[in-house]
Amino acid sequence: MIKPKPLIAEVIRIHEKEPSRYYKVRLDRSERTRPFSDEFISRIRARLDSEWLNTYPEPEPVYEKCAAFLGQPRGRILFNSGSDQSIKSIFETYIEADDTILMHRPGYAMFPVYAKMFGAEAIYQDFDSDLDFDYEGYINRIDSNLRMAVLENPNGFIGVAPPEELLREFVRKCEATGVICVVDEAYFFFHDITAADMIQTHENLIVVRTFSKAMGLAGLRAGYLLSQEENINSLYKVKPMHELNGIALLLIDELLDHTEEIFSFTKETRYCLQYLKDKFAELGIETSKSVANFLAARFGAHFSGEQMSLKLRDKGVLLRRPFREEHLRQWTRIGTAPVEKLDAVLEMSKELLLASH
Template sequence: MHYVNPNIEKLYRTSYSESRENYLRLDMNENPEGLPTHFFKEVMESITPEYVAMYPEMTLLIERLARYLQCEPTNVCLTNGSDDAIRLLFEVFGEPGKKVVSVSPSFEMYSVYINMYGMVHSPVTYDGDFQVDLDTILNNIDRDTGIVVLVNPNSPIGASWSETEVRAIIEKAQENNAVVVIDEAYYYFSPITFLKCVTEYDNVMVFRTFSKMLSIAGCRIGYIISNDKIISEIKKASSTYPVNCFAIKFAEKILENPHIIDDLIEKEREGREYLLTQLEKYEYQYHFNHGNYMLIKSNNKPQEIFARLKEKGTLVKTYNTSILSDWIRVTTASIDIMSVFWEQFIEVDQHYKEV
C-alpha cells in the first residue's frame, strides 16, 4: 500500500455538495449581490487575452496594498484566499505536538489545519452568554503553545477584542515563543484593527481577505501583513503564483476606486439596520457582533427553518454545536436582500409557530 500522511488519512472533512448557484446565499457570509454591475463590467473589459495568457504579476498589487495599509511591500504576502493564509501559517509555524490556543466555536478551517499538521487544539469555549474569559485564555498559553489565533470579530459569536486583551495575549504568547494570528476577515464591518501590532511585536500576523465586504470570494484572494522576517519565511512556503490574474485585476481596481468600498459598506449597513429593526419589532432574540452575519433564535427548530427557507430559494446556516444549536445564522446584505429574507423568514417561522 502506498504511503498516506496519517494526519491526512484520519482527517474528517465536510463540504456542501449541492449547487448553491440558484439560491439566495445567506449561509457563507458572501455578498449575495456582488460588486456593482457597472464596476464589474469595467474591470472585465480591461482583461485581455494577452493578460490572461501571461503568468500573474503581483508586484503592482502588493505596492498598492502597502500604500493602502501604510506599510512596506516587504510586510505583505498575497494568498489564495484566507484558507491559503491559514495553511501557510501552519506549514511555516506549526510545530507538531504543540498547542494551538483559540476560542471556540470559531472559523472551522483552523481546526482542520490543526489536525492536518499534527498540532493539538486547546480551545477556550464561550459560555451561554457568548462571553469568554481572558484569564482562561492567558492561562492556556504556556511553553507547549505554538500558535494563538484571534478572529476579530470572532465568527459567529464573540465581541471584537479590546486593545488591552489583544496586547495581554500577544505578550503572553511572546513570553512563550508562540506566534499570534489576528484574523481580520470582517474588518470592514467592524473597523477595529490591530495592524499596528505587527510592527510593535515580533510574533504577530494579521490576515485579511477580499472575500467578504470586497465581494470577490470566487476570485480567492487574501493577504498576510507582518514584519519582514515573518513575511520572508511565509513566502518561502508560498506557491510561485498563489493568486490568479483575475483576482489581481479585481483587487487592483477595487483599491483604485475607494468609493466602491464606501458604497459596499453603506449598503450592508442599511440592510443590517433594517433587519435589526424588524427583529426588535417582532421581539426576536438575536446576537450581532459587528460582522456581516447575525444569529437569530427562531420559534421553530433551526433545521426546520433551514428546510422551509431552502424550499423558497434561500440558504441560511445552522449548527450542531450545543451552544449554537438553537440559532440560525444569516448573512447581512443590502435592504433589498434583507427584505426578501425577512418576508420569507417571518412567513415560515410565524405560520408554523410552535404552540
C-alpha cells in the same frame, strides 16, 4: 489503494454536494450580496484580454498598490490564495508535531484541520450558550507551553469582537511568552479595530485577512498576511510558485483604484445589520452583538432553525443550518443583504413564530 500518511488518514473533511448557489439570495456564507456597480464590471471587461490569460501572473504592482492602501510597508504583506492558503502557510512554516495551539470554538474550520494535518495538539475554549466568551480567561491560558494562539477579530460564526484593550492584551501576552499570535481579521472594514497597527512592535504577530468579505471577491480565493518583514520572508519560502492568479490580480488592482466600491458596500452593510437586529428585536428573537456582515439569531428558542432554512431554500433564499455544537444549536447564522431581500427572512420568522404559539 495508496494509503495516505497516518496524520492525513485521521483528517475528516465533508464533501460539499449542494445545489448551485448562483443567482440566489445567499445569506449562508457571509458573501457580498449586493452586486458590484455596472461601471466596475464594465471596467473589468474592458481590461480583460488574452494577455491576462496567456501570461504568468505579475503581482508586484498590486503588492505596491495594496501596501499604499493599507498604510503598510510592502515588505510586510504576502498574498495567498484565500485565508486557507495563508493559514496553511503559517502551519507549514512554524508548526511541528506535538506543538500545542490555543483556539476558540466556534472558529474557522481550517485551523483545526491544519492542526491535525501537522500533528499539533489543539486545545479549545468555547463560547457559551448565550454566545458570551471569556476573553480574559482565554488570555490567561497563554503561556510558554503553547506554540501558537489564535483569535478571530471578529468571530466568523457569531460576529462578536473582543474589546479593543483585550485584543491588544492578547497580542502583548503572546509576545511576552514567546507564542505565535495569529489574529484572523477576515471581516476587517466591517469592523475597523485591528491588531495590524501592533505589527511594528510585536515580532510574533501575524494578521490574516481576505479579499472575500468586505472586498466582495469571494469567487477569486484571494487573501493576504501581514507581519514583520522577517516573518514574511520565512512565510514566503512555502508559498506556491504563483501566490495569486492573473485574473485575481486584475480585479484586486481595479478594486483598489475604485475603493468607493468597498466603502459604499460596508456602509450599506452596517445599515442592513442594524435593520436586521431591530426587526428581530421587535419579534422577540435574540441576536448576537455582531459587528460583521452577519449575525446569529436564536431561532431555536421559538421554532426550528432547520425548518426555517428548508422553507427559505424553497424560496431561493439560502440560510445556514443551526450550529453543530450541542449547546449552540438554538442559534443560526444569517448574512446581511439589501433590506428588500432580508424581508423574506423576517416574514418567515413571523410565520413560524405564529405557528409555534
